[in-house]
Amino acid sequence: MIFDSLRWLGMDWDEGPDIGGPCGPYTQSERLDIYRQKAAELIDKGWAYRCNCTPERLDQVRDEQRARGETPKYDGHCRNLTPDAIAPDEPHVIRLKVPQEGTTIVHDSLRGDIVFDNTLLDDQILLKSDGFPTYHLAVVIDDHLMGITHVLRGDDWISSTPKRVLLYRAFGWQPPVYAHVPLVLGADGKKLGKRHGAISIAEFRRMGYLPEAVFNFLALVGWSPGEGEEQEVFTREELIQKFDIERINLAPAVFSYEKLDWMNGVYIRNLSREALLQHLIPFWVEAGFIPYPVPAGILRVLEIMVPLVQERLKHLTDVVELTDFIFTDIATPSPEDLIPKKTTPEQSLEIVRAIVKELAKLVSWDAESMEPALREMAAELNVKAGQVFNIIRVATSNKRVAPPLFGCLEALGRETTLKRLGQAEDVLVSHIAQQGS
RNA sequence: GCCCCCAUCGUCUAGUCUGGUCUAGGACACAGGCCUUUCAAGCCUGGUACAUGGGUUCGAAUCCCGUUGGGGGCACCA
Numbered sequence: 414m415i416f417d418s419l420r421w422l423g424m425d426w427d428e429g430p431d432i433g434g435p436c437g438p439y440t441q442s443e444r445l446d447i448y449r450q451k452a453a454e455l456i457d458k459g460w461a462y463r464c465n466c467t468p469e470r471l472d473q474v475r476d477e478q479r480a481r482g483e484t485p486k487y488d489g490h491c492r493n494l495t496p497d498a499i500a501p502d503e504p505h506v507i508r509l510k511v512p513q514e515g516t517t518i519v520h521d522s523l524r525g526d527i528v529f530d531n532t533l534l535d536d537q538i539l540l541k542s543d544g545f546p547t548y549h550l551a552v553v554i555d556d557h558l559m560g561i562t563h564v565l566r567g568d569d570w571i572s573s574t575p576k577r578v579l580l581y582r583a584f585g586w587q588p589p590v591y592a593h594v595p596l597v598l599g600a601d602g603k604k605l606g607k608r609h610g611a612i613s614i615a616e617f618r619r620m621g622y623l624p625e626a627v628f629n630f631l632a633l634v635g636w637s638p639g640e641g642e643e644q645e646v647f648t649r650e651e652l653i654q655k656f657d658i659e660r661i662n663l664a665p666a667v668f669s670y671e672k673l674d675w676m677n678g679v680y681i682r683n684l685s686r687e688a689l690l691q692h693l694i695p696f697w698v699e700a701g702f703i704p705y706p707v708p709a710g711i712l713r714v715l716e717i718m719v720p721l722v723q724e725r726l727k728h729l730t731d732v733v734e735l736t737d738f739i740f741t742d743i744a745t746p747s748p749e750d751l752i753p754k755k756t757t758p759e760q761s762l763e764i765v766r767a768i769v770k771e772l773a774k775l776v777s778w779d780a781e782s783m784e785p786a787l788r789e790m791a792a793e794l795n796v797k798a799g800q801v802f803n804i805i806r807v808a809t810s811n812k813r814v815a816p817p818l819f820g821c822l823e824a825l826g827r828e829t830t831l832k833r834l835g836q837a838e839d840v841l842v843s844h845i846a847q848q849g850s
Numbered sequence: 851g852c853c854c855c856c857a858u859c860g861u862c863u864a865g866u867c868u869g870g871u872c873u874a875g876g877a878c879a880c881a882g883g884c885c886u887u888u889c890a891a892g893c894c895u896g897g898u899a900c901a902u903g904g905g906u907u908c909g910a911a912u913c914c915c916g917u918u919g920g921g922g923g924c925a926c927c928a
Contacts, residue, residue, distance in 0.1 A: 464926095468925095468926070471925090471926090475925090479851075481851090482851045482852075483851075483852070484851080484852045484853070484924055485852095485924060485925090486924075506926055521855095524855075524856095527854070527855080529853080529854080530853085533852075533853060533924090535924075535925095537925095538925080538926050540926090541926040542926060543926075545926090547925090547926070547927080547928090548927070548928050549928095552928090567922090568854090568855060568856085568921085568922065568923095569855095569921090569922050569923065570922095570923085570928090571854060571855065571922075571923075572853070572854055572855090572922075572923040572924070573923070573924090573928095593855080595855085595856075595921085596921070596922070598920095598921075600861090602920070602921075603921085604921070604922070633862070633863085633877095634862075635862090635863095636863095637862085637863055637864070638864095639863095639864065639865085640864085640865095641864065641865085641875080641876090642864085642876095643864080643875080643876045643877075644876095645862095645863095645876085645877060645878090662862090662863075663855075663856060663857090664855095664856055664857060664920090664921090665855090665856070665920080665921055665922085666861090666862065666863090667861060667862075668861095668862095669861050669862060669878070669879085671861075671878060671879055672861075672862065672877075672878045672879080673878095674878090675877090675878055675879085676878090678890095678891090682891075722890095723891090724890060724891040724892090725889070725890045725891080726890095735889095784887090787887095788887095797887090798887065799886090799887045799888085800887090801887080802887035802888075803887070803888065805887090806887075806888065807888095812888085812889095813888065813889085814888055814889045814890090815888070815889075816888095816889080816890090817887080817888090817889090817890095818887060818888080819887090
């Protein structure tokens with residue numbers, strides 16, 4: 414799923430568990446022997462030790478430390494046992510032997526040196542009692558063996574980085590270049606995480622965002638081209654060319670869906686009609702409006718609708734609500750909606766009847782011929798064209814707000830349009846009758 | 851509690867390193883207007899910000915220190 418999401422965003426990679434490569438195996442469970450061997454190496458070098466403290470004892474120690482207002486950390490109970498005090502075959506973990514004096518410096522390419530007092534660092538567990546490594550051990554070994562040169566992470570990882578720097582030192586390896594990027598916050602100012610407001614890339618897709626828009630927007634969260642550059646909409650190629658780690662802003666950024674929505678709209682408007690059509694079809698299918706594959710007759714209707722909705726979409730999903738009346742039956746409009754302001758029910762009825770007459774005599778059922786005919790008709794009736802259009806809109810869609818009228822009528826077809834206008838006529842007739850009694 | 855990071859409009863940011871051109875620029879959102887068959891889109895106009903106190907300096911959004919505020923971390927999770 415992560416692979417699919419990354420691919421959707423247009424990211425690719427040179428090697429990995431899905432495509433193989435020279436640095437495999439890539440799955441942790443297939444590398445357990447490496448971790449065990451390396452952990453043993455650290456014990457031999459005096460950089461690690463075995464520990465068989467029970468979880469209960471550790472909890473108790475931590476509780477006591479917290480009660481005393483100290484930073485909870487391992488109390489070193491097993492730190493100075495003789496190497497053979499705990500046999501390799503009895504249950505135990507392996508801990509990092511953090512120096513008890515001095516400092517560890519994390520060089521962050523965005524922030525410079527961050528200095529940590531070693532006495533504050535915990536004797537981190539490296540290998541768990543089930544034989545699996547913790548993240549710290551695994552990532553250091555894997556990154557080194559796989560030739561990783563740069564590590565970019567959220568700044569919530571800063572405080573655990575000295576442990577890994579120490580591991581590099583213990584192994585005698587060169588640490589990678591670290592850059593800790595600011596966190597992305599939710600609207601409430603809290604870290605966006607799995608359990609707090611964050612959504613997966615797959616969800617962006619489901620919500621009707623275009624990958625190009627998400628890619629562009631994400632690049633702009635915490636980064637900007639600077640130097641007076643005021644462009645915000647960039648192609649992928651421009652971003653790849655312009656993006657510079659050094660220009661990442663250090664303050665955490667609030668994730669703004671409002672701006673993402675705007676940007677998605679920009680990208681939707683920039684799409685060709687054909688491309689937008691292809692993007693939209695799955696959402697129409699998903700809504701149950703059209704079958705898939707799309708029959709030629711329906712495709713023609715879709716092709717009419719695409720330009721009408723293009724500049725009205727913020728999300729691709731918006732097309733469902735915008736065009737539902739084209740594909741499904743509508744509820745009968747209320748008389749109130751069919752009677753514009755400053756118009757009597759009788760006038761409305763007269764207008765509807767005139768519309769039906771006018772449309773019925775159209776030779777060709779297309780948007781271009783409807784408009785002039787109806788405008789002329791409105792002039793003859795001495796009413797504003799807008800009023801006429803509003804009535805037609807409500808009668809045919811049961812919406813006060815809809816995409817441009819004549820295109821919709823064309824898409825709807827002569828038969829359905831006239832049927833709905835006939836229903837509107839009925840509504841007005843019975844409304845007038847009720848009022849009269 | 852302890853440690854770490856950060857601080858310009860409501861939000862994302864330019865400007866900070868290399869003090870003066872910043873009465874602080876842009877974008878989103880918001881308000882008003884234009885256009886208009888509704889809604890959008892587009893165009894125009896508007897309001898809103900250098901957290902605070904002290905230094906350094908002829909001069910500070912820009913450099914230094916304190917304070918305040920926000921965020922993060924403190925697992926046999928990643």
